[in-house]
Amino acid sequence: MAAPMLRWVGRGRLWTFARVDGGSCHRREAPTGSTSNWIRGQSSVAQQPLYTTQKPRKGEHKWAAVVGLEIHAQISSNSKLFSGSQVRFSAPPNSLVSFFDASLPGTLPVLNRRCVEAAVMTGLALNCHINKKSLFDRKHYFYADLPAGYQITQQRLPIAVNGSLTYGVYAGKKQSQVIPKTVRIKQIQLEQDSGKSLHDDLRSQTLIDLNRAEGQLRVDANISVHHPGEPLGVRTEVKNLNSIRFLAKAIDYEIQRQINELENGGEILNETRSFHYQLGCTMSMRDKEGKQDYRFMPEPNLPPLVLYDATSLPAGADPQQVINIDQIRETLPELPSVTRERLVQQYGMLLEHSFTLLNEVGLLEFFQNVIKETRAEPKKVTSWVLNTFLGYLKQQNLAVSESPVTPSALAELLDLLDSRTISSAAAKEVFEELWKREGKTPGQIVSEKQLELMEDRGALEQLCHSMMEAHPQVVMDLKKGNPRAINKLIGLVRKATQSRADPAMIKEILEKKLSS
């Protein structure tokens, strides 16, 4: 019963803010500060006056939607949050269950140190204030997969509060531009997970497995709508969402459903709804018992959780029994937003490039290894890694770790390009060869296929001359003033040289010949 869970809550309060106006929808981040400040800020922006009639006509009022996400993430630990049973996937049912997990009378929760460290680390990574004292509570409800009849959670005073997370939204034409956004994290709390229920409708029974290590990231969305300047509307909770895409769909649907309902004079019930994937709509899960009353009470078996920092650490304390926030902060790796900033500053890449590099597992490391070994400019490396290399990976659905091209190979190829030994087109050819995994180095491929750039200007000039003689029509077009005809000539010469000549040089020679 005590598989450890971290719950990030942004419930009920303004956190992300979406404005729906005649069908168009864009999301704006909420500024930090209290709810009422934000609403006041909004009304000064809204151009339309608010009507005072009882029944607003459709589309005349602007609506604002408020969305909060509850994210359940399983902590990576060996044992559970409150018991010493193992945390493992795909174990036989009920094999990872201790007496406490089965809620046998007389058993007590014992807090796992690693889970507290994980919670503190998460709080620090999300810029939260870590509460030096946090409390555990019981949340009561009856369900067969919750044998104790309550879940131990941190409702009153959780371990971390008031954080934020920056992320990027792809926008603009071709969705290639990244707009940085910030979202508020209301709180982070430690809590138990419930068991797993398998519903057997045929035999009218439910099978219960109390192992609880599923390793999923689960998200519930809380959604309400209101008119700017007025109090927040009644919220609904949408559960059963397990992908970002469906999360977005469900939220969009629910916002529209609530607006339609209210504009038609209906009311929104504070209920739980589930998202129906096939129909693309939310449906009420409410049972006839009415609103859940969780009867929160302090967990009587657990004292407050006290955390320390370098200044408050008691002298001579057992290091096993104290948690030092500052010490944990030092173990944090470089956070993504810092890495992205560093990449932009150090290599002059665009923000969206930094996002792409970090979003693909192993890509940043690959990129940095190429940079280390090549003389080529960082911008060239960025372009080759993000366009060519990543393009090939995506086309064949490969992970970076499965790439047939090593960082050293790409570095060697870029060196050849940088030293003008080969042309850019030839480099692409070499890359394609490298991808075939035949074990040849770029240098070998270049010499085998004779892709070296033509050094001999004289020979090139002669080739241009013969091309011009062979295609008098094109030369005529050019002389008449058609600028695009030169590209045809360049193309012909390039083909004749088997891409071994630098197109810029060809163009220069041709232009010189034409003008003479």
Place this chain on the structure above:
Amino acid sequence: MWSRLVWLGLRAPLGGRQGFTSKADPQGSGRITAQVIEHLERLALVDFGSCEAVARLEKAIAFADRLRAVDTDGVEPMESVLEDRCLYLRSDNVVEGNCADELLQNSHRVVEEYFVAPPGNISLPKLDEQEPFPHS
């Protein structure tokens, strides 16, 4: 049950939820409405079968309400009688589990290695119609 009711009353000002007496009767005569009884029965799965039981409940709440006579303005509520104790932190080692056979012996019905439970939550009116599921 006693301690739970007492706790609910005390938490009223903090949680913003009303104590049951104030909800039922603002004058404080201590009567509990049928609606409140039904709500409590659903939440706690207890059966206030008789008038005497309801009367006892009202007396219990009145008894607990005497706490309100104490002036607690500016006093930090006690969260736990354990507040001076240290919360013991366990090392992240696997030391228990692996006793499915023993645990499953406690179950009335078992299918392979799963505990068997009735489907979903049974709503109270239907409980009369079926054989009650043995629960503690």
